[in-house]
Amino acid sequence: xxxxxxxxxxxxxxxxxxxxxxxxxxxxxxxxxxxxxxxxxxxxxxxxxxxxxxxxxxxxxxxxxxxxxxxxxxxxxxxxxxxxxxxxxxxxxxxxxxxxxxxxxxxxxxxxxxxx
Amino acid sequence: xxxxxxxxxxxxxxxxxxxxxxxxxxxxxxxxxxxxxxxxxxxxxxxxxxxxxxxxxxxxxxxxxxxxxxxxxxxxxxxxxxxxxxxxxxxxxxxxxxxxxxxxxxxxxxxxxx
Numbered sequence: 001x002x003x004x005x006x007x008x009x010x011x012x013x014x015x016x017x018x019x020x021x022x023x024x025x026x027x028x029x030x031x032x033x034x035x036x037x038x039x040x041x042x043x044x045x046x047x048x049x050x051x052x053x054x055x056x057x058x059x060x061x062x063x064x065x066x067x068x069x070x071x072x073x074x075x076x077x078x079x080x081x082x083x084x085x086x087x088x089x090x091x092x093x094x095x096x097x098x099x100x101x102x103x104x105x106x107x108x109x110x111x112x113x114x115x116x
Numbered sequence: 117x118x119x120x121x122x123x124x125x126x127x128x129x130x131x132x133x134x135x136x137x138x139x140x141x142x143x144x145x146x147x148x149x150x151x152x153x154x155x156x157x158x159x160x161x162x163x164x165x166x167x168x169x170x171x172x173x174x175x176x177x178x179x180x181x182x183x184x185x186x187x188x189x190x191x192x193x194x195x196x197x198x199x200x201x202x203x204x205x206x207x208x209x210x211x212x213x214x215x216x217x218x219x220x221x222x223x224x225x226x227x228x229x230x
Binding site: 033035092103108112 | 223
């Protein structure tokens with residue numbers, strides 16, 4: 001069972017470089033999310049998507065872009081990497097059990113990004 | 117925006133001891149999730165609470181939701197080294213159909229000494 005798969009696991013970027021963090025889920029989940037986790041700061045929502053073709057900003061979207069062309073994939077793009085984007089990035093997905101019901105989010109293993 | 121405050125921030129216990137971690141919300145709770153994270157790994161779902169007064173248990177971990185207090189607690193009985201890790205609480209930002217935006221607390225780091 002693959003679940004939520006993130007690639008790469010680690011990456012070092014130079015300031016100003018760009019990269020795409022990949023996220024794929026094989027559970028046919030409607031909802032997908034990108035979070036960043038900084039030491040002592042918990043998880044901050046960057047972007048989320050409620051279905052293919054629909055994305056919206058979370059709490060800390062500046063410096064990032066996303067797209068959702070398929071249900072399975074939700075890549076996160078960093079255009080001009082900055083040291084402040086050094087963090088651990090988590091992708092997650094979830095599904096509504098029923099209209100209005102909550103559902104657990106399944107997380108990937110994370111991507112540890114360092115910008116130097 | 118909703119904020120979740122976890123206490124304590126860190127906890128060191130001797131193996132076999134009981135412990136409690138709290139999660140308090142700044143706004144009405146429409147559900148509460150507990151996750152566990154080991155260093156360098158993703159989040160593992162523990163439990164989801166949806167109704168006030170709800171209590172769930174899994175092995176030696178029990179979680180309760182007090183809607184009136186806007187608070188949830190996670191209790192571990194007879195702790196083991198395998199319980200060590202970071203415990204995070206998360207809550208949906210809205211009720212009803214828009215439950216997709218999850219806010220998380222900063223986490224509680226649990227160390228269990230053998």
